[in-house]
Amino acid sequence: MKILMTGFEPFDGSMVNPSKQLLLLLDKVSIPGVSLVTSLLPVINKYASEALLSSLEQHNPDSVICLGQASGRSVISIEKVAINLLNFSMPDNEGTVIKDQKIYDDSPDAYFSTLPVSKLVNHLTNQKIPVEISYSAGTYLCNQVFYTLMHSLNKTGSKIPAGFIHLPALPEQAAVTPKPIPSMSMETMFMALTEIIIYLNNISKK
DSSP states (O other): OEEEEEEEOOOTTOSOOHHHHHHHHHTTOOOTTOEEEEEEEOSOHHHHHHHHHHHHHHHOOSEEEEEEEOTTOOSEEEEOEEESOBOOSSOOTTSOOOOSBOSSTTSOSEEEOOSOHHHHHHHHHHTTOOEEEESOOOSSHHHHHHHHHHHHHHHHTOOOOEEEEEEOOOHHHHTTSSSOOOOOOHHHHHHHHHHHHHHHHHHHTO
């Protein structure tokens, strides 16, 4: 099974992003039956979707997991729905701020993830990993990439498991914020992503 996993560069003044760090770690791991390819996306409105679509075309994966950071969340958030809206609460890495704008005109208001969201949440819960189903991926670059992913797959009629997962901040990020925020260790996030990859590979064989 070939899985494409994407993450984002650091943003909003931080020097790190857990999604990027996880890509670096997972690149070094061998999981039987899985060919994992990774792609680091820019936190730039006009390039993020383009980079994702390029990776999809290049790798033609059997499954796609996009990762992003959501400071303020305390658990792994497996997103259920992407909405056709951009409404930035902060500039992207080029200083662009977009307000109340559709991602694609004349396209559905929303797409649902094709990952087995509930089953993944149950599986991680059984592994004692803090996790939740999230019904809002926000309106920033994470939602843009998530919507672009599902829109692209829908256009081609692809039914592969694909979706978005939000990660909490790392402890070293939480330690330097003006106000206290939740965090999660890299070890726990790495365990969660490894379990998700193994789970998707196992169900693909059924």
